[in-house]
Amino acid sequence: xxxxENRNNAENKIKIPQNMQDEISVGLTASCNAVAKSAxxxxxxxxxxxxxxxxxxxxxxxxxxxxxxxAAFTRLNIKAEFSDTAMLFLASKEIDAYKKPYLSNDPSxxxxxxxxxxxxxxxxxxxxxxxxxxxxHKNAKSTPSVLIVYGCASLCRSLxxxxxxxCYFDKTADPMLWDMWDGRLIxxxxxxxxxxxxxxxxxxxxxxxxxxxxxxxxxxxDFYLEAIDSRRLVxxxxxxxxxxxxxxxxxxxxQIKTYSPGPWGAYRxxxxxxxxxxxxxxWNRLAGADLSMLVExxxxxxxxxxxGNLLLKHGEAFVGKAVxxxxxxxxxxxxxxxxxxxxxxxPAERTxxxxxxxxSSAYVKEHFNEPLGRYETYYIAEAYKGANTWMGFxxxxxxxxxxxxxxxxxxxxxxxxxWKEFIANWETVPGDLFLIPPGxxxxxxxxxxxxxxxxxxxxxxxxxxxxxxxFMRPTWDDRKKNxxxxxxxxxxxxxxxxxxWCRESWVKEHLRARPFVVEWNKEFSLERYxxxxxxxxxxxxxxxxxxxxxxxAGKFLQAMTLTVGTxxxxxxxxxxxxxxxxxxxxxALIPADFGDYEIINCxxxxxxxxxxxxxxxFCI
Numbered sequence: 001x002x003x004x005e006n007r008n009n010a011e012n013k014i015k016i017p018q019n020m021q022d023e024i025s026v027g028l029t030a031s032c033n034a035v036a037k038s039a040x041x042x043x044x045x046x047x048x049x050x051x052x053x054x055x056x057x058x059x060x061x062x063x064x065x066x067x068x069x070x071a072a073f074t075r076l077n078i079k080a081e082f083s084d085t086a087m088l089f090l091a092s093k094e095i096d097a098y099k100k101p102y103l104s105n106d107p108s109x110x111x112x113x114x115x116x117x118x119x120x121x122x123x124x125x126x127x128x129x130x131x132x133x134x135x136x137h138k139n140a141k142s143t144p145s146v147l148i149v150y151g152c153a154s155l156c157r158s159l160x161x162x163x164x165x166x167c168y169f170d171k172t173a174d175p176m177l178w179d180m181w182d183g184r185l186i187x188x189x190x191x192x193x194x195x196x197x198x199x200x201x202x203x204x205x206x207x208x209x210x211x212x213x214x215x216x217x218x219x220x221x222d223f224y225l226e227a228i229d230s231r232r233l234v235x236x237x238x239x240x241x242x243x244x245x246x247x248x249x250x251x252x253x254x255q256i257k258t259y260s261p262g263p264w265g266a267y268r269x270x271x272x273x274x275x276x277x278x279x280x281x282x283w284n285r286l287a288g289a290d291l292s293m294l295v296e297x298x299x300x301x302x303x304x305x306x307x308g309n310l311l312l313k314h315g316e317a318f319v320g321k322a323v324x325x326x327x328x329x330x331x332x333x334x335x336x337x338x339x340x341x342x343x344x345x346x347p348a349e350r351t352x353x354x355x356x357x358x359x360s361s362a363y364v365k366e367h368f369n370e371p372l373g374r375y376e377t378y379y380i381a382e383a384y385k386g387a388n389t390w391m392g393f394x395x396x397x398x399x400x401x402x403x404x405x406x407x408x409x410x411x412x413x414x415x416x417x418x419w420k421e422f423i424a425n426w427e428t429v430p431g432d433l434f435l436i437p438p439g440x441x442x443x444x445x446x447x448x449x450x451x452x453x454x455x456x457x458x459x460x461x462x463x464x465x466x467x468x469x470x471f472m473r474p475t476w477d478d479r480k481k482n483x484x485x486x487x488x489x490x491x492x493x494x495x496x497x498x499x500x501w502c503r504e505s506w507v508k509e510h511l512r513a514r515p516f517v518v519e520w521n522k523e524f525s526l527e528r529y530x531x532x533x534x535x536x537x538x539x540x541x542x543x544x545x546x547x548x549x550x551x552x553a554g555k556f557l558q559a560m561t562l563t564v565g566t567x568x569x570x571x572x573x574x575x576x577x578x579x580x581x582x583x584x585x586x587x588a589l590i591p592a593d594f595g596d597y598e599i600i601n602c603x604x605x606x607x608x609x610x611x612x613x614x615x616x617x618f619c620i
Contacts, residue, residue, distance in 0.1 A: 001480040003258050007294055008583075009123070015247075020239070022244060023240050024236050025235040026300070027231075027232060027233065032068045032069045032176075039146050040078060042165060048138060048142065048165075051148075051149070051164050052148040053148075053160075057210055058169055058210060060173045060227045061227070062581075064149055065227070065230050070082070075296065080148060082193065083133075084111050086190060087126055088123060088130060089122055089414045090122065092189060095189055097133070104200075109494075110368070110370050111204060122153060122156060130149065133147070134162035134163070144401075149232060152210065155213075159189065165223075166223075167221060167222065168401075169227035170225065172228060185197060187201070198505050208459075210593045219313075222238055225372065228304055235302040238514060246313075249317055249318050251558075254580055254582065254587070254589075255286070255288070256294055258587070265281050266280060268281070268340070285411075286335040286586060286587035287334060288461060289331040306422070308329070317593075318554075318592060319331060320554075322555070323557065330459050331589070333454075333456055333557065334463065335559050335587045336452035336481065337449065341382075341447070347422070351447060352446055352471070352604055353443035353470060355442075357496065358374035358464055358470055358527055359466070360437075364464060370457045370464070371457070373487060376453075376454040378434040378479075379432070379450065381450065381610075382448060383430050384448060388447050389443070391426060391443075391502075392506065393436055393503055394422060394502050413472060420594070432511075433529045439536055440500060453539060453561075453610070465491075466494040467491055468495040474486070517599050524544035524546075526540060530534060538612075538613055540611040541563075542608065543608050550611070555592060555614075555616070557590065557614070559613075562583065565606065567581060567582065568601055572595060573597055581602065
């Protein structure tokens with residue numbers, strides 16, 4: 001799936017002491033020089049060789065970095081020897097056998113490797129040899145020299161005690177996925193891209209090995225390096241890095257928004273943002289577990305990192321105690337903006353999402369080893385002529401017939417002519433809220449802008465949508481820039497296993513939420529929408545013209561989106577220097593321990609912010 005990023009107003013601006021700013025290096029040459037000079041200082045204190053670990057995520061351009069690193073050591077007259085960690089892994093066949101249980105026979109999903117570590121796929125004989133080599137180098141009496149072990153797992157448990165200097169090269173999700181989709185990714189134990197590397201290998205196994213390894217070693221490193229583009233490395237010493245992470249975890253965070261085209265993709269985005277290359281907009285993510293964040297320490301020091309880094313040491317402070325204990329390492333929310341504006345009238349088969357449902361926590365735990373089910377909401381942010389949402393089944397719909405029809409449609413690759421006779425349709429206006437618990441057949445019907453606020457089941461961003469029917473339409477081909485791609489895959493077994501077969505009257509009574517006033521004064525009003533038992537979170541909104549007040553109560557992460565107005569500032573009442581500014585249709589994640597805060601309208605007129613937060617005593 002193509003992904004386009006929007007970094008407009010995404011900067012998370014923080015203040016750290018000037019002396020810490022001065023310690024950060026920007027650029028390939030400057031960063032490599034900083035590592036080399038640090039090694040030189042160690043050399044001055046020792047009369048023997050020194051050892052360096054350069055560990056990192058998938059997709060780091062090691063060849064470019066090693067070339068410049070060699071030059072940096074040469075400039076200091078230090079002999080440098082480099083060793084790739086590819087030689088430390090088991091043979092490809094053994095790694096493939098290890099991964100097989102997690103890939104499953106399911107064409108759309110796998111099963112999370114919930115306990116494995118990167119050590120599981122390392123060759124003990126090779127590790128023993130490397131450990132001995134490192135020890136010999138450290139003890140050798142010689143002119144200044146360094147032995148650098150680089151690549152994934154260089155700082156594994158078997159080798160960690162053998163290094164004098166330790167670095168971690170990080171990469172965010174989207175650039176790594178671009179490498180994977182384009183066949184450029186070099187996986188574990190390889191020195192060249194692996195042509196048959198499958199996406200499920202990453203999403204269900206490799207990600208978790210990399211992530212656990214990262215969590216295990218980050219407290220040991222001397223330097224953190226942003227390595228998305230090897231030409232523009234950013235090196236941050238450990239003390240500065242942890243100061244940055246602590247500062248970020250105490251203020252509202254904006255993430256880099258992403259956009260993807262698709263068969264129901266529409267065109268409102270053209271009026272709001274300039275996204276080069278994006279020809280239609282089906283998925284627009286405003287917040288999520290695997291999205292990246294842009295950090296601005298100074299106007300000339302800006303770098304990108306995974307948002308998950310916030311949870312390395314400050315998970316409880318950021319997401320709250322309850323979420324941290326029940327779903328450790330997970331930012332449990334996703335916020336989407338489903339674009340549904342068409343300048344000309346289109347048929348429902350063009351404007352609608354697939355007819356689909358989502359799983360409960362019990363289902364994802366049993367089938368995919370994930371911690372949290374997919375609980376969704378549709379908040380109608382804008383409505384145009386013909387705005388509508390599909391949800392539930394009509395009172396007189398023959399459900400057995402529907403099951404037969406979708407099975408035959410997928411088997412024979414033919415559309416269902418009378419599909420509208422089965423699915424209930426709801427006209428919408430701005431402010432409508434649909435609750436979508438697991439097993440609810442539904443789909444955005446188009447001609448509206450939907451703010452979708454959901455739980456996120458997966459640390460790596462798998463969303464678990466089970467498609468039942470997608471009109472047998474062609475999908476988007478982003479290379480050709482038209483709707484000529486093959487139809488999307490259906491997940492009929494999961495769809496049918498999960499569906500609760502809700503009728504129209506039940507949807508009206510339980511899932512068409514209505515707001516009620518919680519607080520009103522002359523400055524602002526706070527509304528909370530009615531809920532339904534299994535939903536683990538609340539949806540609230542604040543209306544104001546100048547400013548409003550609210551609190552996290554020290555309990556739960558909040559996701560706030562500006563839906564009416566142009567710009568607003570979210571500022572701590574106790575610590576006014578902790579703030580961020582969001583624009584229309586931008587979200588901010590407000591840390592659980594942020595406490596009391598105010599939202600300030602930066603322009604004239606009305607403002608509305610919509611808030612997602614977990615319920616008190618939420619159950620998953």
